[in-house]
Amino acid sequence: MPQSAQPNTQQAALWNDVSGKAWVEMQPILDGVLAPFERLVVDAGYPGEGGSVLDIGCGAGATSLAMARRVGNDGRCVGLDISRPLVALATERARLEKVANASFEVGDAQTYAFESAHFDTVVSRFGVMFFDDPVAAFTNIRQAARRGGKLAFVAWRSPVENDFMTTAARAAAPFLPPAPVPDPEAPGQFAFADGAKVKRILEASGWSSIKVEQADVLCQIAFGDLMTYVTRLGPVGAALREVDQATAEKITTVLPGAFAPFMEDGKARFNAACWLVTAAA
Template sequence: ALWNDAAGRTWAEMQAVLDRMLAPFVDRLVAEAFPGEGGCVLDIGCGAGATTLAMARRVGPQGLCLGVDISAPLVAAARERAAADGVAAAAFLEADAQTHGFDPGAFDAVISRFGVMFFDDPEAAFANIRRAARPGAALAFVAWRSPADNPFMTTAARAAAPFLPPTPPAAPDAPGQFAFADGERVRRILDRAGWRDVDVSPLDLPGEVAEADLMAYVTRLGPVGLAMRDMGETRRGQVAGALRNAFAPLVQDGAVRFTSACWLARARA
């Protein structure tokens, strides 16, 4: 419901900002899992399609990259981009990769850029995805490490906390942005789901949000963005001021630059 309502629409509207922020991961994922020209690739949690389109360009017109996402607004945005860019090897499907009945052995590789941390049952999801991959197919995905490793990602929540109702901390393994913070847990999930040659390694890449985009990013996305939707004008102004003050020391030369601390998970079907 979240990804097909407020969050999905906002992510679609903010796709250009998010794609610039996450751009360093695209080439890395394509390089890790590229199956060769004419290959067939599955992109899990494809969002507005940046990674799907990049892989589709690499596999060429005889290949296919299928992007899957549960968000209708994001899938619609991805299809519009593929059509506008003339990338015929990109296709998109609105579905839950945990339960969707993919054709067995259909894919030569599987990739995901921050799209696999939201499954209700990650082990079942990765078992379903493995069945969709041919024997020997490569899996490569990135997932965030811990909040402590990614202070930029939690600055907004800390700054807005005095203005929000107290909420109990989420369980560390609950679906969400940091659900895969524990690399050992990620290894166990993939092992139990039947993947082989599992490797989960730290990957730190530079991130950047332009100063001109910063306030839209911090006031529209994530838990703070959702909370601000229901606030009155006065409280919204107070939260926006707190966010502006919190991020001001981080702005240098027109942008906030930070390290994206992630896991790069690789395996074989």
């Protein structure tokens, strides 16, 4: 599958450098936290035994590997991600875990020259909210699916509904310069918070039978893993790479207390508020 030029240059730079490398290092932690969504997406997108599946924004490959096992040896799953470090890890995991019907490629789904009408299902676990032009991206993705093929993905709902996800940023805010007001139309974690917007994007991209349903999933993470996560990834992780040592110490000191309301028996437990989106090509 050859590829044309990528428009998502900022995302490509991010995921091929600091963020991609951090996700590689934290893969076991992240897969553990996101495991419930892996099951949700695989169940929603399962095309049947022997089916062919495309996983957009496959990351370190957990969802791709799970789907490859589900479709069996006569099926296959191809994972696509913009991050070379994550694709390299996913490829190695498939080899080590002996999942021969899973393969991985580096590419931007907005511009990738997919083979037309090739997949029974397209899935994604939090991998589709980052396109500069989501209509162009989902139009291109639709062309990769067979007529009547499935689309199934999860995306975060609003920050207000995901207070756990924004706890670290709120705790760190008093020690950092004022952050610009987020542009709800810009690519990012909460770019699909508006379910009506998601439906409009898919309609404009030629998908049909669109359903945007609320999915609330209980997640948990050990305290030590949580502190590693919030100081390495997300807006606080990015800020800590830029501030002086004294400011960094102030931020890391307040973080445990900020997460105290979520803690029980050494683990943070929280509700993850998402959309489960399904459609047909």
